[in-house]
Amino acid sequence: MDDVEALCSRLIRLDTTNYGGGQSAGERDAAELVATVLAAAGIESKILERDARRSNVIARVTGTDSTLPALLVQGHLDVVPADPAQWSRDPFSGEITDGYVWGRGATDMKDFIAMVLTVLSTWAHEDRRPRRDIVLAFVADEEDTGAYGAEWLVKEHPTLFDGCGATISESGGYSYHVTHASGAPIRLYPIGTAERGTSHLRLTATGRAGHGSRRNDDNAVVKLISALDRIAHHEWPIRLTPTVTAFLQRTGAALGIDVDLSDVDATVQRLGKAAPLVENTVRNSTRPTVLKAGYKVNVIPSTAEAEVDTRTLPGTEQELLTTIDSLLGPGVTREFVYRNPAIQAPVDSPWFDAMAAAIRTQDPDAVVVPYCMGGGTDAKAFARLGIPGYGFAPLSLPEGFDYRAMAHGVDERVPIDGLRFGTRVLDHFLSTV
Secondary structure: OOOOHHHHHHHHHHEEEEEEEOOOOHHHHHHHHHHHHHHHOOOEEEEEEEEOEEEEEEEEEEOOOOOEEEEEEEEEEEEEEOOOOOOOOOOOOOOOEOOOOEEEOOOOOOOHHHHHHHHHHHHHHHHHOOOEEEEEEEEOOOOOOOOOOHHHHHOOOOHOOOEEEEEEEOOEEOEEEEEOOOOOEEEEEEEEEEOOOOEEEEEEEEEEOEEEOOOOOOOOHHHHHHHHHHHHOOOOOOOOOOOHHHHHHHHHHHHHHOOOOOOOHHHHHHHHHHHHHHHOOOOOOEEEEEEOOOOOOOEEEEEEEEEEEEEEEEOOHHHHHHHHHHHOOOOEEEEEEEEEEEEEOOOOOHHHHHHHHHHHOOOOOEEEEEEEOOOOOOOHHOOOOOEEEEEOEEEEOOOOOOOHHHOOOOOOOOEEHHHHHHHHHHHHHHHOO
């Protein structure tokens, strides 16, 4: 049986780059490795594909109490591209050195898959079983639309997830070093209980084509940039969701700072190092990212387009869209490029309590708090089956390690000690929940 770091390295060495738009190196090789490890642990699995090599591994581990709802443990096999010229090491080397496993996917999220597989292998070696059924879904295409992975599985194979009461996956449960008002160090462990929705928009401005040297009061480019300026500089109002409210209150109490929910921006500033965990989720956001207009400098085009990365908090999408419509101005329309609603799981639940308890078995001083993810995960797909999702991929991280810069970043790596910590936490959680 491989150590967790060796298994993580093996997974990284399999290039599963997702280039987007259906272009991919494919997840098949990683899926076959996962299936092999599961088989060695006595767990039967199947590989499902919408298209060749866009692979999803599904399995079910039978628990000792069939009356309990199952837990879905899901993670993605694909990774985003990596430019070797920018890295200090080959991004697909899986090199184990200096206390880290290096490579694309080390934190997003082949580390989690390696930890889960290591737990299952340990159970097989020690002849152990969980209390409840564990459904495993290691999927394709999370780094694009999920059309070959979670979205496809939920649409075409929903019965695979019957009886699941919750799911865990990426982006939560890691240590985050902050400071108490007294100066004492505090280790926060944020667990994802909500995700902002994605409402990516395409704006199209129409006008009158003409010569660039002549007056034109119906210029599509001018209409578009004026609309973008209004949207980009609009001050979106604070909208506190249950998860964000709980984060502010519990983190503020742990840090010994005053929490004033009538002045959220000032409260966030007082959070210090903890502010990045919440600053993007107290309001919606609209950020222009793509511009397309014209084909020749002396020709005024009849159309101009832009795309806007739009993120919405639970329950706020319609309010945001109504506001955007008022900001567009005449001659500019909008349409969705991609749309996936926000999700929110219960903060006060036995699932959350069990995750917190599992972390404290390895770090008794841990301060476990809920938080809202600024982006999104495959949990949104499974939420359509009524399965609440939690971001819980535990890691212990050294102070100064910029975990949030690792995913999709250069020189992505994960600490070996963190992997071993996370494996112990997951072992306790999956065994006892």
